[in-house]
Amino acid sequence: MSMPGHAPPVPAPPTLLEPDLLAADPAGLADVGRLVTELTREAAGALRRRSGPLPAVTPQELARSVDRQLPDGPLPRTGGGRAALHALARACAAGTVDLADPRAAAHLQPPSLTVAAAADVLASVFNASVDTWDSGPYAVELERRVIRALAGLTGFGAGSDGVLTPGGTASNLQALLIARDTVLRDRRDVRGHGLTRLPVRPVVLCSELAHFSVSRACAVLGLGEHAVRPVPADSAYRMTPEALDLALRSLAADELPLAVVATAGTTDFGSVDPLPGIAAVTREHGVRLHVDAAYGGGALFSDRMRPLLAGIEAADTVTLDLHKTAWQPAAASVLLVRDRAGLEATTGLRVAYLNPDDDGEAGYDGLLGHSLQTTRRADVLKVAATFLALGQEGIGSMLEACHDLARHAATAVRSHTRLELVTEPALTTVVFRYLPATTTDPEACDRINGALRRRLLSEGTALIGRTESGGAVRLKLTLLNPQARTTDIDELLAAVVAAGRAVESGTPQPTVPGPAEPADRKETPHE
Ligand SMILES: *Cc1c(COP(=O)(O)O)cnc(C)c1O
Numbered sequence: 001m002s003m004p005g006h007a008p009p010v011p012a013p014p015t016l017l018e019p020d021l022l023a024a025d026p027a028g029l030a031d032v033g034r035l036v037t038e039l040t041r042e043a044a045g046a047l048r049r050r051s052g053p054l055p056a057v058t059p060q061e062l063a064r065s066v067d068r069q070l071p072d073g074p075l076p077r078t079g080g081g082r083a084a085l086h087a088l089a090r091a092c093a094a095g096t097v098d099l100a101d102p103r104a105a106a107h108l109q110p111p112s113l114t115v116a117a118a119a120d121v122l123a124s125v126f127n128a129s130v131d132t133w134d135s136g137p138y139a140v141e142l143e144r145r146v147i148r149a150l151a152g153l154t155g156f157g158a159g160s161d162g163v164l165t166p167g168g169t170a171s172n173l174q175a176l177l178i179a180r181d182t183v184l185r186d187r188r189d190v191r192g193h194g195l196t197r198l199p200v201r202p203v204v205l206c207s208e209l210a211h212f213s214v215s216r217a218c219a220v221l222g223l224g225e226h227a228v229r230p231v232p233a234d235s236a237y238r239m240t241p242e243a244l245d246l247a248l249r250s251l252a253a254d255e256l257p258l259a260v261v262a263t264a265g266t267t268d269f270g271s272v273d274p275l276p277g278i279a280a281v282t283r284e285h286g287v288r289l290h291v292d293a294a295y296g297g298g299a300l301f302s303d304r305m306r307p308l309l310a311g312i313e314a315a316d317t318v319t320l321d322l323h324k325t326a327w328q329p330a331a332a333s334v335l336l337v338r339d340r341a342g343l344e345a346t347t348g349l350r351v352a353y354l355n356p357d358d359d360g361e362a363g364y365d366g367l368l369g370h371s372l373q374t375t376r377r378a379d380v381l382k383v384a385a386t387f388l389a390l391g392q393e394g395i396g397s398m399l400e401a402c403h404d405l406a407r408h409a410a411t412a413v414r415s416h417t418r419l420e421l422v423t424e425p426a427l428t429t430v431v432f433r434y435l436p437a438t439t440t441d442p443e444a445c446d447r448i449n450g451a452l453r454r455r456l457l458s459e460g461t462a463l464i465g466r467t468e469s470g471g472a473v474r475l476k477l478t479l480l481n482p483q484a485r486t487t488d489i490d491e492l493l494a495a496v497v498a499a500g501r502a503v504e505s506g507t508p509q510p511t512v513p514g515p516a517e518p519a520d521r522k523e524t525p526h527e
Contacts, residue, residue: 023125032125038082039089046093053104055095056460062095097463102484103492106465108267108295108321110480112329119385120329123378130164130376132354132366139378140366146380146387150320151336153300153392155313161340163370164332164379168294169213171319171335172261174372175290176204176217178317178342179259183288191346195222200254205229205247206261207239207273211292214261223258237269237423237469241277248285259288259316264309265296265325268467268476270406270427272296275311283314291315294333296427298325302396305403308426317342322383324480325428326395332379343370398482402428405479408486409493418497422474430477431467434500446473452499455509462495 020028055062069091080087097104099111128136130143147162165171180202181190188198195202202223206214208230215225231239231247244260251257260282262273275291282289291312297320299305300312312318315338322332337343348369350357355368368374386395406425413419413432422431436448449466450473456462465476475496479489502509 024127029125032121035082035085036121039085042086042089043093046090047098050094050098052460053098053101053463054457054460056458057095058458065095066091100481100483101463102481102488103462103495104481105477105479105492106463108324108478108480110324110327113327113386113390115389116328116382116386120382123381126378128378130366130378130380131368131371131374133359133364135366136378139380142384143367143378143380146384147334147336149387150300150334154315154318154320154336156318156336156338159340160336160338161343161370162334162336163343163367164376164383165335165371166331166373167323167333168211168292168319168321169216170372171294171321171333172211172213172290172292173217173220174335174347175317175319175337176214176221176259176261177372178337178346179204179288179290180221180223181346182342183256183258185345200256201227201252202258203227203229203251203255204259204261205231205244205257205287206292207231207233207263207266209233209237209239209266209268209271210261210263211267211294214292233271237266237271239263239273239278241274241281244278245281245285248281248287257285257287259290261290261292262315263296264291264293264299264312265427267295268429268469269423269431270295270425270429271423272308272426275309275314277311279311279314288316289314290317290319292319294319294321295324297321297334298395298399299427301326301392302399304400305396305427325399326383326386327398327480327482328382328386332383347372399428401482402479405481405484405486405489406430406477409477409479409489412490412493416493416497418500419493422469428479430479431469431474432476433472433474434496436500436504438504442472448500448503449473449475451503452496455499455503456495459509462492462499464492464496 020031022028023032057065069087099109104111128139130136130139133140143164147164151160151162163174165174184190184198184202187200188195204214204218204223204227206228210230215228218227219225229247229251231243234240234243239262248257260278262275262278264272264275279289293309293312296309297318299308300320317338318336320334320336322328322334323330326332350360351368355365359365367376403425406428409430410421410425413421413430418435418437420433420435422433433445433449434452436445439445453464453466453475456464465478467474467476477489477492
């Protein structure tokens, strides 16, 4: 690199990447371009040799092959240069989950968009941070605008604000932090003095199907997991206003509700709590409302799906996961707040070396006071790139396509004698189970459904989800590939039925190269 006023470059040792070490100058950018071209070419080659969404290996076989690939470990004494990067790209593409494969349908983990992945390179290259104005002026301005646009989409008015976070888990934590400190404000300065000797017992009410991050947040916030009061869901997996009202009325005299958390898109079923009725109940009881729309928030982009979220504008805070239903590479979650005072009271702060008052008054303010983080990546770049390139309609139509696939899957499940639908899909999730031909014993049904999913996993041919409801093991398709076709869904369901039959008849697995998994292997917990 040679820039005016800089000392002449030190000659690079041979193993450093040529021609330039640093990404953010013209020569470095050109080299980033070349490297990305090479890495994506190597990855594409390896991807073409695959036959399914997961590598057809057991966890033990994968661990052994990573050891072989890294004979000197991941931190060799002397670097291997470009060749090492090429090998890494090939190994990554061979061993990763391939989310663009229409048979990948397990988790709320979408295939990321080309435009977002490419724009994300800008975040890495320039390495801006949005905590202070002078560590990333453009990203700071862009995040303010993206937050304003999303708040507008949600129906929040002029006093609203928000922040990008590393995930729905973090967004929910910050929402409950704001609720805790705002509601307890008149009794105690919790931010200053913590929760010691509180004269009340704070509680948080949510559906029994709310995401576990709600109870985790309560633990982190010093409220304890037992502060969560789960409200029973109805037969459509929703928290009804009546059940919520009853739960609020049943609180003990010294229990103080900090917030009600409504879920707009439960992780397991995609069911949406009826927000207008819930908002009416929280208004009547004078309780704050947080809407966890980590999954369902994508409906805001679609004219057709938006009515599902009617009432969201009554929330005090909202979680949206753009790395779920806006097809962003993680991380891209958003916390929106109706009243920005809540952010200022909980995370606002002045630090002499980051954002002194006089700089702030002169307009040199970053987003430090919005976030629980300090250094914070410009994740907004990929988000803005996606919004600008595809528009609201482009993103909305992807969710509509996935919803259509889910409805197709539900119809196909309902009409198959060996499959049983659990509930109509509200978003893009289809929960069902395989009905064995040879038994109706509940335990045997559970065992066969668990085993057929593992069979598909270890064959690498289909990746479907698993959960439990009504005391039984269920299978789950989380459909987030907008380019999948209905024939892909039909093939996925056919694979499920074939695997179920094979498990029932004890047919050995034909295509597994290594040792089969032990039959009693524990299931991974649901996400
Ligand atoms: C996925 C999910 C979360 C957690 O979000 P992460 O981004 O994985 O941290 C929270 N709530 C709901 C309803 C979710 O589906």
